[in-house]
Amino acid sequence: MSSALDEDTRQTLDAGRETAGAMLRSAQKDLQKVFIVFLIGFLGTFYALQLWVWEFLKNVTRAQMEASTAQDVRFIAQTPFDVILLQGKISIVAGIIVALPIFVYFSRDALKARGMWPQSPVKPWKLALIGLMAAVLFFAGLVYGYSLFFPLMFKFLANNAISVGFSPRYSIVKWAQFIFLLTLSFGFAAQMPLAITGLSYSGIVKYETFRDKWRHAVVLIFVFGAFFSPPDPFTQIMWAVPLLVLYAASLYLAKVVVTAKRGSQQIDLGRTVRSQWNIVLGFAILFGGATNAFYSYGGLDYVNWALAYLNSTYRVVPLGQQLPYPAETTILIYSAAAGAVGLLLGLFYGIYRDIEATAGPQVRGQTGDPAAIDLTELDAAGVRAAPPEAFTGLTEEEAMGYASAAIDDGDNAKAQAILDRFDEAEESREEEPEEGNSVPGVDDDVGDRASRASGTLLEGLTDGERDEDDIGGYYKDVAFIVDSLRSRSFILVGWFMVVLAGTFAWLYSGGIGTIFDGFLAQMPAAFDIEQVNVITLHPVEALIFEVKFSTLIAAIATLPLLAFFAWPALRERNFVRGHRSVIFGWAAVLLGGLLGGLYLGYVYIAPTVISYLAADALAANVVISYQITDFFWLIFFTTAGIGILADIPVLMVLLNTVGLSYRRMRGRWREVTVAILTIAALFTPADIITMFMVTIPLMAAYATGIAVLFVLTLGGRRDLAPAPGTSDA
Structure with missing residues (x-):
């Protein structure tokens, strides 16, 4: 395994192992004290969870719920060891966190010997002040989360599940992990003023970077909130606004300390x-x-x-x-x-x-040294008038960073000026050792250099071969097709997002309950559906299912449009033949097959399968509580899945009519299997059995398509349409 790592990586790992060993040896005589601190943290957390924390978290969860809703929310253990193992895991982590500073302190001699300990003495009151500020900010984040955000969020999630007939039966493991993840996110988010100020003061990240990239910070905060909060606007605003205020306050504090440092006052x-x-x-x-x-x-x-x-x-x-x-x-x-x-x-x-x-x-670095000029403070004219020394010490990454910042500010002229001056400085550096050593016909533009580098690398990887059966040939084909879609990417992404948002909005506003009620109406009259309970084990489980289902529907709806736009490029690379208008006929045929299979599954297959499984369980005298993801994926696979299975042979026949040969589809079954396994892993519940339960029927449908084509093409001797390039049809 070590042979697969480069020299730098091996040296880094070896240095890490040596440092860890040296720290253990240095702290060896004090490990007993470290263990005592760990044990105190472990036992304290364990008994706090047992005596107080669980009840506190339950009260927070139900704080804003109505009495009827709070009564429906239950916390369950799925295995006999869920609670005690969860308490043990949390207590171990808490003990390690408590004991880690003590261990680092006792191993300071080893860190000093390796230059990993501050050389200049730090006054204890400064360390205490930083630690106190960090603790106060962390506590403030927790107070906001537990007093306002969590109660409203859990109220929304419980009402959303109950409104469509599901029972919130939160697994104590998943519920606790969700709460502690959000707790850490709020606590660490509250450290933003301290982190930004510290990074700016130390120079690890310049204050100007935080200032100029505020738009990116706003987008990241809202994206982060979209993952960790329900999708209603009120809750997302409650998440994002405090973080935006913290970011603005952090910028101000960073500016104060950086100005003080640079001014030496x-x-x-x-x-x-x-x-x-x-x-x-x-x-x-x-x-x-x-x-x-x-x-x-x-x-x-x-x-x-x-x-x-x-x-x-x-x-x-x-x-x-x-x-x-x-x-x-x-x-x-x-x-x-x-x-x-x-x-x-x-x-x-x-x-x-x-x-x-x-x-x-002096604060702005504008006095004395021309190399200290801050390019972010200049306009396009100022950049072109600046002395060459301001660009001589720049690296290519720094120049591209300044140019990107100018583009973000809408000043394209300034971005171009920075790149031009950087290229001039590069040329000057190259000419210094030997005059006239330039290569004729070579442009020094940054983009052209990157393009030539990527082209050279590609040629090295593919040895210049263009045969369709090697890596280089496939890469060029895919790159050509993707490049042909670049001008249509806005339409494709826009259509995908419209379908996704529309489907999600429908499911979120009660569509999932409509599906559930309509499905129950198809169950046999003798079946007592009241004995079947659909539960949510995770607070956001219903929302996650809605997002996955909406993404799948959006992908299916986007495929015909993608094929329509990619058709000319596919035809030029000899993958298909004929006019792309055939896509409309294809879409109609495939939609008919999908709807036919959906109707067959919804009315006959799914009710029969699910009623049989439930009746078998009831005969064993057990309580039925289906998890929402498993139950609804079973409904999907036995309804829309039937239509998808029926469409696979039909699609293979259609592809053969435009030149995709029977032999090629038969020879690429391995690639098809890998692609189906990947899709099943992404869009089905996270277990291997379900993944194979999806993959095997799809591969069976693919095998059926191969058998149908074997008959239609006389064993591959005569395809329904000749391969592209072999006929002038």
Whole structure:
């Protein structure tokens, strides 16, 4: 196995093993103390989970639910060891986290010997301040999640499941993993101010990168929220808005500390208060006064009205019930707290103004050294007028980064100017060792260099061969077809997203319940469907199924359009023949087969199969609780799956009519099997048995298509249409 790794990777792994061994040897005499700390963390977490945490998490889950909904939500253990093993796993992780800092401290000698320990002494109060800030931010993230986000999210998920007739029976393992994943996401997200400030101050990531890439940060926050929150707009806004506020605050703090560092100025609080007292006091009065006015003039009533308008049952309790004091005293306390926050913010702003005023031009790197010019502060004309030294030290990645940032800001002229000046600097560096050593006819454009490099690499991989049976030939064919679709990608992606969004919206708004009720109506009259219960073991299980099902429908709906646009390229590469208008006839024939199979399965096959399986289980005197994903995938496979199986031989015959030979389809059965296995792994429940239950019928349908073509083509001696290029039809 080691021979498969390059030298650098092996050296890195060896260094890691040596460092770990040295740390263990260095801390060997103190391992007993480390183990005691681990044991304290383990036992404390184990008994906390057993005595308090589970009940607390259940209360959080049901906090915003109506009484009837909360009664329907149950927590189940699927195996006898679920609870105790889950407590053990969580406790082990907690013990390791608690003991890890102690272990690192006791192994500091080994880290110092390898230069992995800070060389300059760090004052203990600074470490304590950083640790306290991290703990406060983490706790603030948890408070927001547990007090507001989690209750509303679980209420929405439970109502969504119950409204279509499913029973929320959350597996304690999946439910706990989901909660702890979200807990960590909120806690770590709250560390954003500390992380961005630290990275900017240390120079690992420049402050300008965080500032210029704020659009990317906004997109990532919403994408992240789409994965970890339900799809209703209100919950996603609750997820995204706090993170956006944190990002903006982080940028401000990073700018303060970076400005202080670059200006080499010491922070003098006394000087700031004396020179900026009006700003500091103004912030305190503004925050305190705004808070007082909000509570005094009915702000809570407006908030509760907005929550009612959004169909939320959450309400802010009256002032007299928030603290054990009269309403007037509570307003004074809140106003004083807001004033203190405003005072701190005003102080931060005053410090920043002081530093920036005293640092002057040095902060922006514009004085003295031309190489220190900040290209992000220049426009296109400034880039072209800048001295060559500003571009001599740039790498190609840095130049492309500056150009990308300019394009993101909509300044294409500046991006082109940066690349032109970088190319000039590159030419100057190449000419310095030997004059006149340029290659005639070679353009130094970055894009052309990349293109030539990729072309050379491709030739090296394929040895210049273009035969369709080798890797190079296939690569060129696929690249040609994909390139022909590039101009149509917007239409393809747009159609895919429209179908996906429409299908998901229908399922999400009650379509999944319509399917379920309609299916139950087809069950035999003698079958007691009341004894069959469909449950959700994971809080977002129903939503995940809806997304997968919608994606599958969107992919099926996009295939005819994809084939229509790719047809000219397929014809040019001799894969098919004839005019692409045949796609419309194909779509009609395949849709007829799909709908026919769907009707047959929905009315006859699926009810017969499922009623037989359920009756067999009831005869054994067991309680039936089908998991929603397994039950609905079974419905899909026994309804729409029948249509898909019927369409496979039909599609193979249609492909043969346009020149895809019988021998080629028969010879590529291995590739077809791998493709079907991949699709089954992505779109079916995550177990091997189900994957093969899907793959085997599909391969049987493919074998049926081969048998049909064997008859129609006389054993491959005469295809329904000659191969492309062999006839002028």
